[in-house]
Amino acid sequence: MSYTLEEIRRQPSDWATTTELLLNQSEQWRQLFAEKNYENLYFTGCGTSYHIAIVAAYLFQEVTSIPCKAVPASEVLLMPDQMINRKANNLLIGVGRSGTTTESVEAIRKFREEGFGDSLSIACQSQAPASAAASFAIELGHVTDRSVVMTGTFTNLVLATQLLAGIVADNAAYVQQLQLLPEIGLRVLQSSESIAERYGSDLNIRQFIYLGLGGYYGLAAEAVLKLKEMTQTPTEAYNPLEFRHGPISIVDANTLVTLFQSDKAPQVQVDVLKNVRTLGGKTLVISDVDTDEPCFALASNVPDTVRAILYMPYAQLVGYHRAIALGLDPDQPRNLSHVVTLSL
Structure with missing residues:
Protein backbone atom coordinates (compact mmCIF):
# COMPACT_ATOMS: atom_id res chain seq x y z
CA MET A 1 0.00 0.00 0.00
CA GLN A 179 -15.28 14.66 19.75
CA LEU A 180 -17.72 12.70 17.56
CA LEU A 181 -15.61 13.22 14.41
CA PRO A 182 -13.27 10.20 14.73
CA GLU A 183 -16.21 7.78 14.79
CA ILE A 184 -18.17 9.64 12.10
CA GLY A 185 -15.01 10.00 10.03
CA LEU A 186 -14.39 6.27 9.91
CA ARG A 187 -17.80 5.70 8.35
CA VAL A 188 -17.46 8.66 5.96
CA LEU A 189 -14.03 7.48 4.86
CA GLN A 190 -15.33 4.01 4.05
CA SER A 191 -18.24 5.38 2.05
CA SER A 192 -15.92 7.83 0.24
CA GLU A 193 -13.70 5.15 -1.27
CA SER A 194 -15.93 3.87 -4.08
CA ILE A 195 -17.28 7.25 -5.22
CA ALA A 196 -13.81 8.83 -5.15
CA GLU A 197 -12.42 5.95 -7.21
CA ARG A 198 -15.31 6.31 -9.67
CA TYR A 199 -14.63 9.98 -10.37
CA GLY A 200 -10.86 9.91 -9.92
CA SER A 201 -10.40 7.01 -12.34
CA ASP A 202 -12.66 8.48 -15.04
CA LEU A 203 -10.14 9.82 -17.55
CA ASN A 204 -12.98 11.25 -19.63
CA ILE A 205 -13.11 13.94 -16.96
CA ARG A 206 -10.27 16.22 -17.99
CA GLN A 207 -11.02 19.24 -15.81
CA PHE A 208 -12.08 19.42 -12.15
CA ILE A 209 -13.63 22.44 -10.42
CA TYR A 210 -14.20 22.58 -6.66
CA LEU A 211 -16.55 25.12 -5.07
CA GLY A 212 -16.75 26.17 -1.43
CA LEU A 213 -18.34 29.06 0.44
CA GLY A 214 -16.53 30.89 3.27
CA GLY A 215 -14.19 28.55 5.12
CA TYR A 216 -15.16 25.80 2.71
CA TYR A 217 -13.33 27.74 0.00
CA GLY A 218 -10.16 26.66 1.86
CA LEU A 219 -11.31 23.04 1.53
CA ALA A 220 -11.95 23.55 -2.19
CA ALA A 221 -8.49 25.07 -2.66
CA GLU A 222 -6.94 22.12 -0.86
CA ALA A 223 -8.89 19.61 -3.00
CA VAL A 224 -7.50 21.38 -6.07
CA LEU A 225 -3.96 21.20 -4.72
CA LYS A 226 -4.21 17.44 -4.10
CA LEU A 227 -5.11 16.83 -7.74
CA LYS A 228 -2.43 19.20 -9.03
CA GLU A 229 0.26 17.68 -6.81
CA MET A 230 -0.55 14.03 -7.48
CA THR A 231 -1.69 14.20 -11.12
CA GLN A 232 -1.06 17.69 -12.63
CA THR A 233 -4.70 17.64 -13.82
CA PRO A 234 -6.21 21.05 -14.72
CA THR A 235 -8.32 22.02 -11.72
CA GLU A 236 -9.48 25.24 -10.05
CA ALA A 237 -11.27 26.41 -6.89
CA TYR A 238 -13.92 29.12 -6.55
CA ASN A 239 -16.54 30.55 -4.27
CA PRO A 240 -19.80 29.08 -5.71
CA LEU A 241 -21.40 32.36 -6.73
CA GLU A 242 -18.11 33.86 -7.92
CA PHE A 243 -17.81 30.93 -10.33
CA ARG A 244 -20.72 32.40 -12.28
CA HIS A 245 -18.85 35.66 -12.86
CA GLY A 246 -16.62 34.59 -15.73
CA PRO A 247 -14.98 31.27 -14.80
CA ILE A 248 -18.10 29.28 -15.70
CA SER A 249 -17.09 29.90 -19.33
CA ILE A 250 -14.52 27.07 -19.06
CA VAL A 251 -17.19 24.39 -18.47
CA ASP A 252 -17.56 21.70 -21.12
CA ALA A 253 -18.65 18.06 -21.33
CA ASN A 254 -15.36 16.89 -19.81
CA THR A 255 -15.69 19.08 -16.69
CA LEU A 256 -16.71 17.87 -13.22
CA VAL A 257 -17.82 20.61 -10.82
CA THR A 258 -17.94 19.48 -7.18
CA LEU A 259 -19.62 21.59 -4.49
CA PHE A 260 -18.61 21.28 -0.84
CA GLN A 261 -22.01 22.43 0.40
CA SER A 262 -22.23 24.30 3.70
CA ASP A 263 -25.35 25.05 5.74
CA LYS A 264 -25.36 28.71 4.63
CA ALA A 265 -27.86 29.34 1.80
CA PRO A 266 -27.61 25.77 0.50
CA GLN A 267 -30.06 26.19 -2.37
CA VAL A 268 -28.23 29.24 -3.71
CA GLN A 269 -25.06 27.15 -3.85
CA VAL A 270 -26.78 24.25 -5.62
CA ASP A 271 -28.34 26.58 -8.21
CA VAL A 272 -24.83 27.17 -9.58
CA LEU A 273 -24.60 23.47 -10.43
CA LYS A 274 -27.82 23.67 -12.41
CA ASN A 275 -26.15 26.34 -14.54
CA VAL A 276 -23.18 24.02 -15.03
CA ARG A 277 -25.37 21.21 -16.31
CA THR A 278 -27.09 23.48 -18.84
CA LEU A 279 -23.60 23.99 -20.28
CA GLY A 280 -23.00 20.24 -20.53
CA GLY A 281 -20.80 19.84 -17.45
CA LYS A 282 -21.01 17.11 -14.83
CA THR A 283 -21.77 17.97 -11.20
CA LEU A 284 -21.50 16.47 -7.73
CA VAL A 285 -22.74 17.85 -4.39
CA ILE A 286 -21.04 16.73 -1.21
CA SER A 287 -23.42 17.71 1.56
CA ASP A 288 -24.64 16.42 4.87
CA VAL A 289 -28.01 15.28 3.52
CA ASP A 290 -29.19 13.85 0.21
CA THR A 291 -30.29 16.35 -2.41
CA ASP A 292 -32.05 16.13 -5.76
CA GLU A 293 -28.65 16.70 -7.36
CA PRO A 294 -26.00 14.01 -8.00
CA CYS A 295 -24.88 13.78 -4.38
CA PHE A 296 -22.59 12.14 -1.84
CA ALA A 297 -24.19 12.62 1.60
CA LEU A 298 -21.91 12.65 4.64
CA ALA A 299 -24.83 12.04 7.03
CA SER A 300 -22.80 13.39 9.95
CA ASN A 301 -25.69 15.23 11.65
CA VAL A 302 -23.30 17.92 12.89
CA PRO A 303 -23.17 21.57 11.70
CA ASP A 304 -20.76 22.84 9.07
CA THR A 305 -18.51 24.51 11.65
CA VAL A 306 -17.87 21.00 13.00
CA ARG A 307 -17.85 18.72 9.94
CA ALA A 308 -15.40 20.60 7.69
CA ILE A 309 -12.67 17.93 7.73
CA LEU A 310 -15.14 15.20 6.74
CA TYR A 311 -15.10 16.51 3.15
CA MET A 312 -11.39 15.96 2.70
CA PRO A 313 -10.96 12.16 2.54
CA TYR A 314 -13.10 12.13 -0.61
CA ALA A 315 -11.02 14.86 -2.26
CA GLN A 316 -7.73 13.22 -1.23
CA LEU A 317 -8.90 9.85 -2.58
CA VAL A 318 -9.90 11.42 -5.91
CA GLY A 319 -6.29 12.58 -6.30
CA TYR A 320 -4.93 9.19 -5.29
CA HIS A 321 -7.14 7.19 -7.68
CA ARG A 322 -6.51 9.64 -10.52
CA ALA A 323 -2.77 9.16 -10.04
CA ILE A 324 -3.15 5.37 -10.14
CA ALA A 325 -5.32 5.56 -13.28
CA LEU A 326 -2.65 7.71 -14.96
CA GLY A 327 0.18 5.38 -13.95
CA LEU A 328 1.72 7.94 -11.58
CA ASP A 329 3.20 7.47 -8.11
CA PRO A 330 1.07 9.47 -5.63
CA ASP A 331 3.85 9.24 -3.02
CA GLN A 332 6.38 11.02 -5.25
CA PRO A 333 4.68 13.84 -7.17
CA ARG A 334 6.55 15.66 -9.89
CA ASN A 335 8.77 18.66 -8.97
CA LEU A 336 7.94 18.53 -5.25
CA SER A 337 9.81 17.83 -2.02
CA HIS A 338 8.62 17.14 1.52
CA VAL A 339 9.70 20.55 2.87
CA VAL A 340 10.42 23.86 1.11
CA THR A 341 13.45 25.76 2.42
CA LEU A 342 14.65 29.04 0.97
CA SER A 343 17.52 31.48 1.41
CA LEU A 344 15.93 34.75 2.50
Whole structure:
Protein backbone atom coordinates (compact mmCIF):
# COMPACT_ATOMS: atom_id res chain seq x y z
CA MET A 1 0.00 0.00 0.00
CA SER A 2 1.26 3.49 -0.81
CA TYR A 3 2.08 5.89 2.00
CA THR A 4 -0.53 8.30 0.66
CA LEU A 5 -3.39 5.79 0.80
CA GLU A 6 -2.39 4.55 4.26
CA GLU A 7 -2.21 8.12 5.57
CA ILE A 8 -5.63 9.00 4.14
CA ARG A 9 -7.20 5.93 5.74
CA ARG A 10 -5.49 6.54 9.11
CA GLN A 11 -7.04 9.97 9.64
CA PRO A 12 -9.97 9.13 11.96
CA SER A 13 -7.63 7.36 14.38
CA ASP A 14 -5.28 10.35 14.42
CA TRP A 15 -8.23 12.70 14.98
CA ALA A 16 -9.00 10.89 18.22
CA THR A 17 -5.43 11.45 19.46
CA THR A 18 -5.45 15.10 18.40
CA THR A 19 -8.72 15.62 20.27
CA GLU A 20 -7.35 14.03 23.44
CA LEU A 21 -4.17 16.13 23.26
CA LEU A 22 -6.01 19.45 22.90
CA LEU A 23 -8.55 18.63 25.59
CA ASN A 24 -5.73 17.81 28.00
CA GLN A 25 -4.40 21.35 27.38
CA SER A 26 -7.80 23.06 27.67
CA GLU A 27 -7.15 25.03 30.83
CA GLN A 28 -3.82 26.35 29.55
CA TRP A 29 -5.33 27.83 26.38
CA ARG A 30 -8.51 29.05 28.05
CA GLN A 31 -6.49 30.99 30.61
CA LEU A 32 -4.09 32.38 28.01
CA PHE A 33 -6.83 33.82 25.81
CA ALA A 34 -8.71 35.17 28.81
CA GLU A 35 -5.60 36.95 30.10
CA LYS A 36 -4.41 38.26 26.71
CA ASN A 37 -7.81 39.30 25.33
CA TYR A 38 -6.53 39.32 21.73
CA GLU A 39 -8.25 41.79 19.39
CA ASN A 40 -7.18 40.13 16.13
CA LEU A 41 -6.03 36.67 15.13
CA TYR A 42 -4.01 36.05 11.98
CA PHE A 43 -3.71 32.50 10.66
CA THR A 44 -0.78 31.78 8.38
CA GLY A 45 1.02 29.03 6.49
CA CYS A 46 2.35 28.04 3.07
CA GLY A 47 0.72 25.85 0.42
CA THR A 48 -1.57 23.32 2.06
CA SER A 49 -0.95 25.04 5.39
CA TYR A 50 -2.24 28.33 3.97
CA HIS A 51 -5.43 26.47 3.01
CA ILE A 52 -5.64 25.32 6.63
CA ALA A 53 -5.31 28.98 7.63
CA ILE A 54 -8.26 29.93 5.38
CA VAL A 55 -10.52 27.25 6.86
CA ALA A 56 -9.38 28.02 10.41
CA ALA A 57 -9.85 31.79 10.16
CA TYR A 58 -13.47 31.52 9.04
CA LEU A 59 -14.46 28.81 11.52
CA PHE A 60 -12.55 30.31 14.46
CA GLN A 61 -14.20 33.69 13.97
CA GLU A 62 -17.67 32.13 13.75
CA VAL A 63 -17.16 30.12 16.95
CA THR A 64 -15.35 32.76 19.04
CA SER A 65 -16.43 36.12 17.51
CA ILE A 66 -12.75 37.19 17.56
CA PRO A 67 -11.85 38.91 14.25
CA CYS A 68 -9.71 36.47 12.23
CA LYS A 69 -7.85 36.70 8.93
CA ALA A 70 -5.84 34.22 6.83
CA VAL A 71 -2.57 35.55 5.41
CA PRO A 72 0.14 33.69 3.42
CA ALA A 73 3.31 33.40 5.49
CA SER A 74 5.33 35.07 2.73
CA GLU A 75 3.18 38.21 3.05
CA VAL A 76 3.53 38.31 6.83
CA LEU A 77 7.28 38.08 6.27
CA LEU A 78 7.71 40.44 3.31
CA MET A 79 4.92 43.03 3.64
CA PRO A 80 3.53 42.85 7.18
CA ASP A 81 2.31 46.45 7.39
CA GLN A 82 -0.16 45.79 4.56
CA MET A 83 -1.46 42.73 6.38
CA ILE A 84 -1.28 43.44 10.12
CA ASN A 85 -2.68 46.19 12.34
CA ARG A 86 0.34 47.11 14.47
CA LYS A 87 -1.78 49.09 16.92
CA ALA A 88 -3.95 46.13 17.93
CA ASN A 89 -3.38 43.31 20.43
CA ASN A 90 -2.59 40.55 17.92
CA LEU A 91 -1.90 36.83 17.83
CA LEU A 92 -0.39 35.11 14.80
CA ILE A 93 -1.22 31.39 14.55
CA GLY A 94 1.19 29.61 12.22
CA VAL A 95 0.18 26.12 11.08
CA GLY A 96 2.44 23.62 9.35
CA ARG A 97 3.31 19.96 8.92
CA SER A 98 6.99 20.04 9.74
CA GLY A 99 7.33 23.44 11.35
CA THR A 100 10.48 23.93 9.27
CA THR A 101 9.23 25.72 6.12
CA THR A 102 11.37 28.84 5.76
CA GLU A 103 8.66 31.46 5.21
CA SER A 104 6.51 30.16 8.05
CA VAL A 105 9.31 29.98 10.60
CA GLU A 106 10.60 33.42 9.72
CA ALA A 107 7.11 34.95 9.66
CA ILE A 108 6.44 33.61 13.17
CA ARG A 109 9.78 34.93 14.38
CA LYS A 110 9.37 38.35 12.71
CA PHE A 111 5.86 38.81 14.06
CA ARG A 112 6.99 38.27 17.64
CA GLU A 113 10.38 39.97 17.54
CA GLU A 114 9.23 43.10 15.69
CA GLY A 115 6.37 43.80 18.06
CA PHE A 116 3.34 42.85 15.96
CA GLY A 117 2.11 40.64 18.81
CA ASP A 118 2.34 37.10 20.16
CA SER A 119 2.71 34.03 17.97
CA LEU A 120 1.47 30.46 18.30
CA SER A 121 2.89 27.59 16.27
CA ILE A 122 0.79 24.48 15.59
CA ALA A 123 2.98 21.84 13.92
CA CYS A 124 3.03 18.08 13.38
CA GLN A 125 6.58 17.67 14.61
CA SER A 126 8.09 17.75 18.06
CA GLN A 127 10.68 20.43 18.79
CA ALA A 128 10.01 22.12 15.46
CA PRO A 129 11.89 25.32 14.55
CA ALA A 130 8.53 27.10 14.30
CA SER A 131 7.80 26.15 17.91
CA ALA A 132 11.12 27.62 19.03
CA ALA A 133 10.40 30.84 17.11
CA ALA A 134 6.91 31.29 18.57
CA SER A 135 5.65 32.63 21.87
CA PHE A 136 3.60 29.45 22.38
CA ALA A 137 3.35 26.06 20.67
CA ILE A 138 1.06 23.09 20.10
CA GLU A 139 2.81 20.02 18.69
CA LEU A 140 0.91 17.11 17.13
CA GLY A 141 3.84 14.73 17.10
CA HIS A 142 1.58 11.70 16.55
CA VAL A 143 0.61 12.91 13.06
CA THR A 144 3.10 12.11 10.30
CA ASP A 145 2.97 12.09 6.49
CA ARG A 146 5.72 10.02 4.88
CA SER A 147 4.27 10.95 1.51
CA VAL A 148 5.25 14.30 0.02
CA VAL A 149 1.54 15.20 -0.27
CA MET A 150 -0.13 16.46 2.92
CA THR A 151 -3.31 14.53 3.77
CA GLY A 152 -3.69 13.52 7.41
CA THR A 153 -1.68 16.49 8.57
CA PHE A 154 -4.16 18.84 6.85
CA THR A 155 -7.22 17.47 8.63
CA ASN A 156 -5.51 17.14 12.01
CA LEU A 157 -4.23 20.71 11.93
CA VAL A 158 -7.69 22.00 11.00
CA LEU A 159 -9.19 19.94 13.83
CA ALA A 160 -6.65 21.35 16.29
CA THR A 161 -7.74 24.91 15.41
CA GLN A 162 -11.41 23.93 15.77
CA LEU A 163 -10.79 22.42 19.20
CA LEU A 164 -8.83 25.50 20.21
CA ALA A 165 -11.76 27.68 19.13
CA GLY A 166 -14.20 25.65 21.19
CA ILE A 167 -11.91 25.79 24.22
CA VAL A 168 -11.35 29.54 23.91
CA ALA A 169 -15.07 30.20 23.47
CA ASP A 170 -15.84 27.89 26.40
CA ASN A 171 -18.36 26.22 24.10
CA ALA A 172 -18.79 22.74 25.58
CA ALA A 173 -21.47 21.72 23.06
CA TYR A 174 -19.19 22.53 20.13
CA VAL A 175 -16.27 20.61 21.65
CA GLN A 176 -18.52 17.63 22.32
CA GLN A 177 -19.57 17.57 18.67
CA LEU A 178 -15.92 17.70 17.57
CA GLN A 179 -15.28 14.66 19.75
CA LEU A 180 -17.72 12.70 17.56
CA LEU A 181 -15.61 13.22 14.41
CA PRO A 182 -13.27 10.20 14.73
CA GLU A 183 -16.21 7.78 14.79
CA ILE A 184 -18.17 9.64 12.10
CA GLY A 185 -15.01 10.00 10.03
CA LEU A 186 -14.39 6.27 9.91
CA ARG A 187 -17.80 5.70 8.35
CA VAL A 188 -17.46 8.66 5.96
CA LEU A 189 -14.03 7.48 4.86
CA GLN A 190 -15.33 4.01 4.05
CA SER A 191 -18.24 5.38 2.05
CA SER A 192 -15.92 7.83 0.24
CA GLU A 193 -13.70 5.15 -1.27
CA SER A 194 -15.93 3.87 -4.08
CA ILE A 195 -17.28 7.25 -5.22
CA ALA A 196 -13.81 8.83 -5.15
CA GLU A 197 -12.42 5.95 -7.21
CA ARG A 198 -15.31 6.31 -9.67
CA TYR A 199 -14.63 9.98 -10.37
CA GLY A 200 -10.86 9.91 -9.92
CA SER A 201 -10.40 7.01 -12.34
CA ASP A 202 -12.66 8.48 -15.04
CA LEU A 203 -10.14 9.82 -17.55
CA ASN A 204 -12.98 11.25 -19.63
CA ILE A 205 -13.11 13.94 -16.96
CA ARG A 206 -10.27 16.22 -17.99
CA GLN A 207 -11.02 19.24 -15.81
CA PHE A 208 -12.08 19.42 -12.15
CA ILE A 209 -13.63 22.44 -10.42
CA TYR A 210 -14.20 22.58 -6.66
CA LEU A 211 -16.55 25.12 -5.07
CA GLY A 212 -16.75 26.17 -1.43
CA LEU A 213 -18.34 29.06 0.44
CA GLY A 214 -16.53 30.89 3.27
CA GLY A 215 -14.19 28.55 5.12
CA TYR A 216 -15.16 25.80 2.71
CA TYR A 217 -13.33 27.74 0.00
CA GLY A 218 -10.16 26.66 1.86
CA LEU A 219 -11.31 23.04 1.53
CA ALA A 220 -11.95 23.55 -2.19
CA ALA A 221 -8.49 25.07 -2.66
CA GLU A 222 -6.94 22.12 -0.86
CA ALA A 223 -8.89 19.61 -3.00
CA VAL A 224 -7.50 21.38 -6.07
CA LEU A 225 -3.96 21.20 -4.72
CA LYS A 226 -4.21 17.44 -4.10
CA LEU A 227 -5.11 16.83 -7.74
CA LYS A 228 -2.43 19.20 -9.03
CA GLU A 229 0.26 17.68 -6.81
CA MET A 230 -0.55 14.03 -7.48
CA THR A 231 -1.69 14.20 -11.12
CA GLN A 232 -1.06 17.69 -12.63
CA THR A 233 -4.70 17.64 -13.82
CA PRO A 234 -6.21 21.05 -14.72
CA THR A 235 -8.32 22.02 -11.72
CA GLU A 236 -9.48 25.24 -10.05
CA ALA A 237 -11.27 26.41 -6.89
CA TYR A 238 -13.92 29.12 -6.55
CA ASN A 239 -16.54 30.55 -4.27
CA PRO A 240 -19.80 29.08 -5.71
CA LEU A 241 -21.40 32.36 -6.73
CA GLU A 242 -18.11 33.86 -7.92
CA PHE A 243 -17.81 30.93 -10.33
CA ARG A 244 -20.72 32.40 -12.28
CA HIS A 245 -18.85 35.66 -12.86
CA GLY A 246 -16.62 34.59 -15.73
CA PRO A 247 -14.98 31.27 -14.80
CA ILE A 248 -18.10 29.28 -15.70
CA SER A 249 -17.09 29.90 -19.33
CA ILE A 250 -14.52 27.07 -19.06
CA VAL A 251 -17.19 24.39 -18.47
CA ASP A 252 -17.56 21.70 -21.12
CA ALA A 253 -18.65 18.06 -21.33
CA ASN A 254 -15.36 16.89 -19.81
CA THR A 255 -15.69 19.08 -16.69
CA LEU A 256 -16.71 17.87 -13.22
CA VAL A 257 -17.82 20.61 -10.82
CA THR A 258 -17.94 19.48 -7.18
CA LEU A 259 -19.62 21.59 -4.49
CA PHE A 260 -18.61 21.28 -0.84
CA GLN A 261 -22.01 22.43 0.40
CA SER A 262 -22.23 24.30 3.70
CA ASP A 263 -25.35 25.05 5.74
CA LYS A 264 -25.36 28.71 4.63
CA ALA A 265 -27.86 29.34 1.80
CA PRO A 266 -27.61 25.77 0.50
CA GLN A 267 -30.06 26.19 -2.37
CA VAL A 268 -28.23 29.24 -3.71
CA GLN A 269 -25.06 27.15 -3.85
CA VAL A 270 -26.78 24.25 -5.62
CA ASP A 271 -28.34 26.58 -8.21
CA VAL A 272 -24.83 27.17 -9.58
CA LEU A 273 -24.60 23.47 -10.43
CA LYS A 274 -27.82 23.67 -12.41
CA ASN A 275 -26.15 26.34 -14.54
CA VAL A 276 -23.18 24.02 -15.03
CA ARG A 277 -25.37 21.21 -16.31
CA THR A 278 -27.09 23.48 -18.84
CA LEU A 279 -23.60 23.99 -20.28
CA GLY A 280 -23.00 20.24 -20.53
CA GLY A 281 -20.80 19.84 -17.45
CA LYS A 282 -21.01 17.11 -14.83
CA THR A 283 -21.77 17.97 -11.20
CA LEU A 284 -21.50 16.47 -7.73
CA VAL A 285 -22.74 17.85 -4.39
CA ILE A 286 -21.04 16.73 -1.21
CA SER A 287 -23.42 17.71 1.56
CA ASP A 288 -24.64 16.42 4.87
CA VAL A 289 -28.01 15.28 3.52
CA ASP A 290 -29.19 13.85 0.21
CA THR A 291 -30.29 16.35 -2.41
CA ASP A 292 -32.05 16.13 -5.76
CA GLU A 293 -28.65 16.70 -7.36
CA PRO A 294 -26.00 14.01 -8.00
CA CYS A 295 -24.88 13.78 -4.38
CA PHE A 296 -22.59 12.14 -1.84
CA ALA A 297 -24.19 12.62 1.60
CA LEU A 298 -21.91 12.65 4.64
CA ALA A 299 -24.83 12.04 7.03
CA SER A 300 -22.80 13.39 9.95
CA ASN A 301 -25.69 15.23 11.65
CA VAL A 302 -23.30 17.92 12.89
CA PRO A 303 -23.17 21.57 11.70
CA ASP A 304 -20.76 22.84 9.07
CA THR A 305 -18.51 24.51 11.65
CA VAL A 306 -17.87 21.00 13.00
CA ARG A 307 -17.85 18.72 9.94
CA ALA A 308 -15.40 20.60 7.69
CA ILE A 309 -12.67 17.93 7.73
CA LEU A 310 -15.14 15.20 6.74
CA TYR A 311 -15.10 16.51 3.15
CA MET A 312 -11.39 15.96 2.70
CA PRO A 313 -10.96 12.16 2.54
CA TYR A 314 -13.10 12.13 -0.61
CA ALA A 315 -11.02 14.86 -2.26
CA GLN A 316 -7.73 13.22 -1.23
CA LEU A 317 -8.90 9.85 -2.58
CA VAL A 318 -9.90 11.42 -5.91
CA GLY A 319 -6.29 12.58 -6.30
CA TYR A 320 -4.93 9.19 -5.29
CA HIS A 321 -7.14 7.19 -7.68
CA ARG A 322 -6.51 9.64 -10.52
CA ALA A 323 -2.77 9.16 -10.04
CA ILE A 324 -3.15 5.37 -10.14
CA ALA A 325 -5.32 5.56 -13.28
CA LEU A 326 -2.65 7.71 -14.96
CA GLY A 327 0.18 5.38 -13.95
CA LEU A 328 1.72 7.94 -11.58
CA ASP A 329 3.20 7.47 -8.11
CA PRO A 330 1.07 9.47 -5.63
CA ASP A 331 3.85 9.24 -3.02
CA GLN A 332 6.38 11.02 -5.25
CA PRO A 333 4.68 13.84 -7.17
CA ARG A 334 6.55 15.66 -9.89
CA ASN A 335 8.77 18.66 -8.97
CA LEU A 336 7.94 18.53 -5.25
CA SER A 337 9.81 17.83 -2.02
CA HIS A 338 8.62 17.14 1.52
CA VAL A 339 9.70 20.55 2.87
CA VAL A 340 10.42 23.86 1.11
CA THR A 341 13.45 25.76 2.42
CA LEU A 342 14.65 29.04 0.97
CA SER A 343 17.52 31.48 1.41
CA LEU A 344 15.93 34.75 2.50
